[in-house]
Amino acid sequence: MPARAAALAHADDLADFVAVSPSSYHAAHEVARRLQDAGFTRLDETASWPAQAGGRFVVVRDGAVIAWAVPTDAAGTTPVHVLGAHTDSPGFKLKPKPTTGSHGWLQAAVEVYGGPLLNSWLDRELRLAGRLALSDGRVVLAATGPLLRLPQLAIHLDRGVNDGLALDKQTGTQPVWGLGDAASADLLAELASAAGVDAADIRGFDAVVADAARGAVFGKDDAFFAAGRLDDLASVHAGVVALIEAADAPAPVIPMLAAFDHEELGSASRSGAAGPFLEDVLARVYASLGADAADQRRAFAASWHLSSDVGHSVHPNFAHRHDPVVQPLLGSGPILKINANQRYATDAVGAAAWAAWCEGAGVPSQEFVSNNTVPCGSTIGPITATRLGIRTVDVGIPILSMHSARELAGVSDLYDLSRVARTFFAG
Known part of the structure; x- marks a missing residue:
């Protein structure tokens, strides 16, 4: 399918995803439904988990869901590539x-x-x-x-x-x-x-x-997509699409999607990124592969976490609110989010890795940094990096009207994010 048609199809599927995900609980349910339809097995936290290869997911903690695909040759030291996002919105x-x-x-x-x-x-x-x-x-x-x-x-x-x-x-x-x-x-x-x-x-x-309105594509050359809850269902959707595509492909890593709840409140809950959900799931996945504590730490040392959330596109009416030089724009590719005070977890090594994944996907990328006079928000990235010690890169797509009831994204950026996620999951 030509890239333009594929991007429009992705946006239409995202509109469907948002429409059936008006709450974090519905979003987790829809992720689970799509995974189950794709052949993933739903696991219960109170049961033992199988060790054999295949796609798995667990939806247990409020509006959070974690899914992964174990390769056939996975061992106790196989790294994990986690794409983290969140299901709640302001x-x-x-x-x-x-x-x-x-x-x-x-x-x-x-x-x-x-x-x-x-x-x-x-x-x-x-x-x-x-x-x-x-x-x-x-x-x-x-x-x-x-x-x-x-x-x-x-x-x-x-x-x-x-x-x-x-x-x-x-x-x-x-x-x-x-x-x-x-x-x-x-x-x-x-x-x-x-x-x-x-x-x-x-x-x-x-x-x-x-x-209540459905997401819509509009603008010259159908460049724009507007919908509620793009922060952060755009990343959740890109992640589940990419994970389903990656599940049956051989990979040297364990691809994993972690969609948390309560990010907009600071993530401090049993289903938030500051809680134990991801750590618990990882411990059980590696235990099923026969890993001891040392094996798991070896795996973590070679692992990556992409913290995917939206960032600000330059606003044509308020350009002075943005950095005077670094000004990401809708339609110019996903963004790499950088902050000197570690409000984002990106560093030089992470930037190089992100560049490689984008190049591998044939996707352009752009940086985001805040104006020094405008306080910077944060994400699940630093939280996960602190809790697990896994190398973390903060990324996402540029949007306008962040935290509005209806936000504005670029159609091509939404599709490109899923393409980079697919390359990331391939290891």
Whole structure:
């Protein structure tokens, strides 16, 4: 397939992936579904794990999933190549008593999750999605269609709004979802109905708000792709596509995808990169290969971790916010993320390795570094490097509107990231 057609097909598949992944739990479920359809075996943490070659995955900790493919000749010292990403995105999460309202409106009581661009959530159709813990011990996924909206105050009632709109996180971010008396309504019933369960059986829930619109390709020469949750479903999707392609090919390494939850909150959870999930999985994989502690450390010393997350493209209206020289652009390839203070884990050796993987994939690359006056964010890269000691490189794709309800990427960059991931998994 020609590269342009392949890139458009990749973007269309990503649109499907985002549409069925409105929450981290749904994203992990969709990764698992795709892997299972490709012949991977689902493992249970409470059972023993097989040693023979083949694709494996484990979805056990909230919205996190780890998958890998053991080569036929793998040994206790075979290195692992991990592509790390995250399944959560900034936005809003339902509070414990989510049904509220006033003046004849039904509203949803939400709490800010992470650091979203609050204004970007105004005046668009939104949906609810997450998991429901039931009285019989089951945990089910639920996702509504378009249900909510966060309406902006008309300019006639706030003549100074264009001089700067600042939403109060408590009073200005509660979306409407119907008309009536909150005392006789139940927002959880909407989620229960979507899941096909009785609302009376719900004993706990984790539910977030997500953009209801499907991802779209647009712009001159179909250069752009816009969707919600590209941070970081773009990397999760690229990773699962590449891992499925790599699973049946002989390789001198164990290719692995680690998609964590809670990155937007700092990763400090049982399903986040700062938790033990990846370390636990690696320990069990190497134990199944007969490795002792020394063998595993030898393997780690030859291993690599690609921490893949989005970075900032230069913004044509705010170029002064970027470094004056290093200015990555949509459509010019994936990015290598660099920071002198180790907010990204990239170093010279990692940069050289990244260049080799990009060259092997026939993909262009560009660097990202922050303007010295603009504080730099961080990723799972330094966390994983610190926890495991595996050499780590921070990479990703450039986007605009990061942390918006709907972000903007380059169609070719999305496809190119998956191509580099495939080369990385090949060892």
